[in-house]
Amino acid sequence: xxxxxxxxxxxxxxxxxxxxxxxxxxxxxxxxxxxxxxxxxxxxxxxxxxxxxxxxxxxxxxxxxxxxxxxxxxxxxxxxxxxxxxxxxxxxxxxxxxxxxxxxxxxxxxxxxxxxxxxx
Numbered sequence: 714x715x716x717x718x719x720x721x722x723x724x725x726x727x728x729x730x731x732x733x734x735x736x737x738x739x740x741x742x743x744x745x746x747x748x749x750x751x752x753x754x755x756x757x758x759x760x761x762x763x764x765x766x767x768x769x770x771x772x773x774x775x776x777x778x779x780x781x782x783x784x785x786x787x788x789x790x791x792x793x794x795x796x797x798x799x800x801x802x803x804x805x806x807x808x809x810x811x812x813x814x815x816x817x818x819x820x821x822x823x824x825x826x827x828x829x830x831x832x833x
Contacts, residue, residue: 715754719747726764732771735788739764748774748791758791764806768813773830775816777804783818785830795833799826 722742729736729751737760739746745759762776762784773794774786781804783797802822809816809830819825 715751717747717749717754717756719756720744728765728767730767730771730774730788731769734771735767735774737765737767737774746776748786748788757789760786760791761793762786766806766808768809768830769811770813773809773813775807775809777807777818781820781822783807783816783828785816785833797826797828797833799828800824 720740721744722740724738725741726739734751736749736751737746745761748757748760750757762778766775772788774788776784778784781800784793785795786793800820800822802820804818804820807816807818814830816828816830
């Protein structure tokens with residue numbers, strides 16, 4: 714058993730990657746979400762964005778931003794890989810397709826946008 718320590722306030726949500734190697738935690742404070750290597754309990758790093766979805770292989774993380782975009786982060790290095798733009802209002806949810814090749818995001822602008830993940 715490991716204890717993941719890093720937030721300054723109560724943990725609000727925990728999201729585990731499909732492969733069980735990474736976990737994303739958010740807190741009730743303005744702290745950034747934290748990305749962890751689950752087997753070792755090591756902090757990979759903070760990531761910038763809101764509610765998230767892991768890719769089916771657990772290697773990527775999609776986060777929505779206050780700038781009406783979806784950011785793709787590496788779940789291995791906590792580094793930003795791509796920023797997907799096109800919405801003109803708040804994003805409600807973003808999900809990966811079952812094969813991980815596409816991200817779909819719906820928004821208060823009344824649209825659903827699809828992005829090709831490998832090409833951004």
